[in-house]
Amino acid sequence: MKKDCDKGFLLDGFPRTIPQAEALEKIGEEINRKIDVVINIDCEEKELIRRISGRRVCKVCGTPYHVDTMKPKVEGICDVCGGPLIQRKDDNPEALKIRLEHYVKETKPLLQFYKTRKILKDFDGMIGTDKLFDELSQLIKGK
Secondary structure: OOHHHOOOOOOOOOOOOHHHHHHHHHHHHHOOOOOOOEEEEEOOHHHHHHHHHHEEEEOOOOOEEEOOOEOOOEOOEOOOOOOEEEOOOOOOHHHHHHHHHHHHHHHOHHHHHHHHOOOEEEEEOOOOHHHHHHHHHHHHHOO
C-alpha cells in the first residue's frame, strides 16, 4: 500500500456488483484494511437527467463544467486552458436510461449488502452540490 493511503482512500464507482464487493472485502482482510464507510447518494431520475445532460468537459484538459451550475466565463471555452467544451457521447438521456437499468440490476443490491454490514451512509443528492459537498467532507474528515 502506498504511503499516501496510510490514512485511508476513496474508491469512486467501485465495486459495482456483489461479487466485486466480496472480492474487495477479501483483499481488505488480506492487507488488514477494512471498509469504513460506503456512501450512497440518492437522487431523483429527473434530476440525474438534468445534471448529465448539462455536463460539459474540456476536450483538452478535462476540466468539468455544467450549463446551469458551473458555467465557464466564455460559453464553450475552458477557463483553464482555452480548449473547447464538449458533451461526452454518453451524457444524454438515452445513455443514462441504460446506465440506470444496469444500476438497478447490478449495483442497487449492493446497498443491502453494505447495510447489513452497518457501513452504508445515505445522502440526499437533491439538496444541492454545495451542501452535499459539505456533508460528505464532514464525513470524510471525521474518518
